[in-house]
Amino acid sequence: MLKEFVKTPLAGVVVGALVCGFLTAGPSLAVSNGTAPVVENNIDWSAAEASAAATAEREQTASEAFLALTSSTDATALPVMLFGVEAGLSIPAFVSQGSAYAAFYAEDGIQLSISGSKAVVQAPDSLTLYREPTAFENIGDGADYSLQRFGASYTLRITCYQPTEDTRCTQPDYLTELAGTLFVVEGQANEK
Numbered sequence: 001m002l003k004e005f006v007k008t009p010l011a012g013v014v015v016g017a018l019v020c021g022f023l024t025a026g027p028s029l030a031v032s033n034g035t036a037p038v039v040e041n042n043i044d045w046s047a048a049e050a051s052a053a054a055t056a057e058r059e060q061t062a063s064e065a066f067l068a069l070t071s072s073t074d075a076t077a078l079p080v081m082l083f084g085v086e087a088g089l090s091i092p093a094f095v096s097q098g099s100a101y102a103a104f105y106a107e108d109g110i111q112l113s114i115s116g117s118k119a120v121v122q123a124p125d126s127l128t129l130y131r132e133p134t135a136f137e138n139i140g141d142g143a144d145y146s147l148q149r150f151g152a153s154y155t156l157r158i159t160c161y162q163p164t165e166d167t168r169c170t171q172p173d174y175l176t177e178l179a180g181t182l183f184v185v186e187g188q189a190n191e192k
Contacts, residue, residue: 043077043118045150052183052186055184058183063183063185065091066082066185076098076101078116079150079184080096081149081154082183083112083178083181084182085181086180086181089112093105100116100117100118101116109166110159111158112178113157114154114156114157115157116155118152142158142160142163144175145176
């Protein structure tokens with residue numbers, strides 16, 4: 001069913017919204033002059049390739065299934081990380097926007113995504129941070145878990161159908177465990 005969803009125009013809209021949400025998620029920022037330049041980080045491709053090689057055998061099935069998706073062959077200028085077989089998830093919908101991507105999983109009672117970007121906002125001296133960022137952050141109907149690897153930023157996002165009752169959204173344990181399954185997709189660990 002997810003494979004059919006991936007082929008629909010709605011899939012592009014959903015995953016595109018996830019990427020936009022990822023790029024705008026995070027601590028509230030304010031810039032006094034209204035501009036903050038966005039720059040792209042350098043990616044440590046040798047570390048990404050080493051990571052992919054270390055998990056290649058264990059994640060071979062997941063890598064092959066992902067690479068069979070037409071959209072997974074789009075050029076992505078950062079290492080594509082997905083949830084590993086230990087997570088027990090389906091094959092994700094995927095969209096690449098060059099320096100960013102999003103992978104979307106629809107599961108029982110939840111929606112999950114992982115977004116990656118190598119673009120960062122350069123904070124001028126006038127930038128004010130209104131609250132301190134943390135790895136796990138409750139976002140009302142779910143939660144985000146943020147990390148950096150290989151020079152890129154990644155956000156795991158979960159949305160729960162029952163966000164105040166489902167501990168996968170209210171406690172950091174589930175996303176922390178999912179983060180432990182992340183792997184670099186074999187064949188996606190080099191700049192295209």
